[in-house]
Amino acid sequence: MFLIYYHLTDWRIATVGSALGALVGGSAAHLQTHALPTAIPEQNLVIIAFAWGIAFLLGASSANLRRTRLINTLSTMGVMAHELRTPLATINLMGDVLRTLAQHDIPEAKRKKIEDLSARLQNLVRNMNRQIDTQISNAQLLRLPREQSPIMAAELVQEVVHDYPYRSTRERECVQIHLQQDFCFLASRPLFVQVLSNLLKNALHSLASASQPPKPGDLRVYVGVHRSKGRIAVSDDGVGIAHEQQDRIFEPFFSTQSGAGTGLGLTFCKNAVESAHGTIRVHSEPGLGAVFMVDLPLNRTTTT
Template sequence: MMKGKNRDNGLKDKRSYGSTCRLWLNARWKKIRRTSQFLKHAPSRWTLAPLEPILHGSPWRMRLLGLASVLGQPLFGWIWSSWLAQPYENLWLRGLMSLLGATLLLPGLSRDFSSPATRLLVTLVMWIEIPVFFSWMYFCNAGSAAWLATICTIIVCYYHLTDWRIATAGTVSGVFLSWTLFAWLMPNGLQANPVDAVVIVFSWICALLLGLSSANLRRDQLVHTLATMGIMAHELRTPLSTASLIGDALQMEIRREQAHPRAAKLEQLGQRLQALVRSMNHQIDTQIANAKLLQLPRYKEAVDAASLVSEIVAAYPYTSNRQRECVRVVIQRNFTFFGSPAQFSQVLMNLMKNALHSLAAADSTYAAGALRIAVDRGPDGGRISVADDGVGVDPALLPHIFKPFFSSNRSTGHGLGLAFCQQVLRSAGGSIQVKSGYAIGAVFTLVLPLAPS
């Protein structure tokens, strides 16, 4: 009897152990599947952080930078010439740097940070003001203790103000330019100081590590947030599929009972349900594309601008005939450019969606021509403009609308559409520009390099 009981207990233990193993394997398999889904929608781990000439740019940050230069240059010029006198000081050069910093106070700079001209101007001003000027003053003062501390501090500040890639290129080129000018103008003033060189290189390495850390944090935030949104968008397919089946079943039932007094109304509801499902699937495709295409490769496929616009306007999932009729396409001078037709289709879809939302927010009756899409060529390349008569964009928000996850419509926007559009345009060597004001509509213009004929 005891042997039988021991045998039974052994069998039970084996069954229990086998069940535990199966549960453990099932749990591991589910985790592997969840991980594979994440990797499917996650952007590449080598995705770079966006290149930002001004980190955390805002109108107030621009004004503070400008004021720091306008007021700080003459202040320190007086300190180093009268109070704590240094071997070399040039008040005229200080005044020139102060005037250069005053350009950062121009109203146009603080309104549109996304403009290529603004980004180039700010980068150039900071390059002259920081590595070029301070390196020059350090060499002219023969590496005094005050200027050694100043140059080390300003290098760290430079990496805090701009992207580490811009700061690294600017520091190397600025120091080299200052050293070359100094060697040319004052050849007898060059003095080798290994101690200063070690201190400056140590400060530069610390600044570079801080810049890399900041860039990694920004990159990780984008990657994880976009991956999460991509997974959520993918999971929405299941309830939408169910809704689509319900719509199909409703329309089939109507065909069987066409004599029913409410058949026409029910058929209209079924068609609207199918239209809503198509619209939601389109939004899901947009979010998954945004999640996957944070860093886009360059394409060399020739795209006809007029054909692209005509196809997108015809294929857009309008919610009513009035929406469809309010869109007007104007082809003035057609052009061809290199890019991805799928990506640029998504760009135009995003811009049309935003324009129609803006018209709806303005209580528009969708009059003919309320949304205008024009194709033309200019001296700077081909242009596709999308203009609407909607509520427009508040000028205070214009510097931020191309940032990922920033949305002026917090109730429905996810803040990725315009960031995606800008990334696609940059991958094709072009740019996107915006002109808008509150309650006067908006004009988004895609500027693209022409493909050689």
Template sequence: MGSGDDGHVVTLPASPESVQAASSLAELLPDGLVVVGGDGIIRFVNREACRILRRASEEMVARPALEALPLSDKYGRDWWQHTDPWTGPSTRTRHRERLLVGPDGRDVLVTARYIRAEGNGRLQRMLVGLRDAEARLRAERDQATVLSTVAHELRAPLTSVTGFTSSLLRRWDRFTDEQKRLMIETIESDASRLTRLITELLDISRLDSDSLSLRLTPVDLHELLAAHVGRHELSRTGGQVLLRLGPSAQEHGLPEVWADTDRLQQVFFNLIENALRHGAAPVTVTLDRDAPDGDTVLVLVDDRGAGIAPEDRDKVFGRFWRGSDGATTGLGLYVVRGLVEAHGGSVSVESNPLGGARFAVRLPAGVPDAVALP
């Protein structure tokens, strides 16, 4: 009931049975379909087209397409008159997909295929394909958000790095040793920030494309967390971080965990930095079993801040969700969830008994079923 992707004409069925069968098949299409006759009258509209256009088939079938299905481009030009399918070039067989404005002012993606008579090229049928533009527009907005966020986050540290390096190169002798040290420390900090941002962006790409690879080895979580907390205390930035073992871990010990060490370091670095930035010190990291005899390791990261509102707890792990202050890229917690789930675990957020937010990471003991050893 139309033309194939290669442009060859498909003969329309003529018998009532064939027409009914073709109509039934058209209802199975994922896209909207409107069939317009050579006289400009709409012959058929499938359910998906009715949904996209928000019109009943009775409002369109047996009516002129120009009236029942008004379409215009972004400049307000009538699409039917612009394309002129009835008196335009007889060699034209299709129109590529375009974003048009539909009857109710909503954006809709439109394609057209022409079925012409052999010999004189007269239009016999016109197949108008319709797609809901919301998904594409949402993807475009997300892409714009990515570009805007990345540009903003890259600009600030790059400005600092280029400014300080330029000053040091041109006026080295004018600065004291203390000033030089401060400037170099700032350059190092901003360079590390850039590295983390680029790493997060690469991880998002891998997570979204299911191409993230893990190098699994036995990991001593207590040793890993103790090393991270120790490095933080040496730097003495952002407030105090405490590490403790929960009661079940003290009594029964911890089961063996197989994981990617670098990825877990990234997970807990992001969670602790998030707690220090958005909560309040001290931040307490508790390592325990999820149950006294269970095979799941539990890591709790508690802060003393204002906490996270219940209605926002499902949003914080979303990509580019930045909260009311907009102080971060909104990438860190999205990456945390992706990396934890890649290990076969889970992460959630709730309130802790002392006030503030509690992020709970649960990791299965042994080799996670969700991944395979290299």
């Protein structure tokens, strides 16, 4: 049972649970000495101690292996993301050159085509840079910055929604902001830009996986105050999340997107929100969409 307990749960939880179980069992035995033996045979104690020791070592070893794997993967992602900056800068420069060439004596039709090509190249570079920023943030999963500053929720949401690199006009038009009550909270602004970008990306992917094309209002971002805490909620009418997956979506390397994603985006979101002393939860019904709710302590000195 010790081996199973340590295998199914985190070793720290298993250790605390085992200690509490031993304490409760010992207390119960002390109170009911007429029904239980007053002493445990020595050979039984040896077996119990051996099983617990082996389970503890296996649990701690597995935790270290998982942490090492996470560190190596995140480090590789960070290096790759940085290396991609150079070719992207070259592509962006090519777009500037094309735009400059279009200003010379070129027929109107050709100039428009060149300017359109330049705009597409530079939009592609912006999209890739946004993805790189996300991956670099994911690579900082175990060493998130601790600096915090006051952030107005409505302004942050409007900035992220406006600057997000949408793939089409229809995708942009499906996003709506519902400002119920603005609030201020203390956190790292760059981290929360990435948190909201990750939640938007997941919601848009869920909508894209649905059978119907997205319509205006299929993705909604709410800003308000709920039970004395600020809340930012991202709600979509996409494919939803299976009930058995909802308890695992914040785990590292777990992804509901088959063949896509690293499984680190929501883990990063959870760590970033908790670094601001907040919580993130999900409510979803398969086929009916999902709602991710981020609740944050209010910074009442500047809350409006």
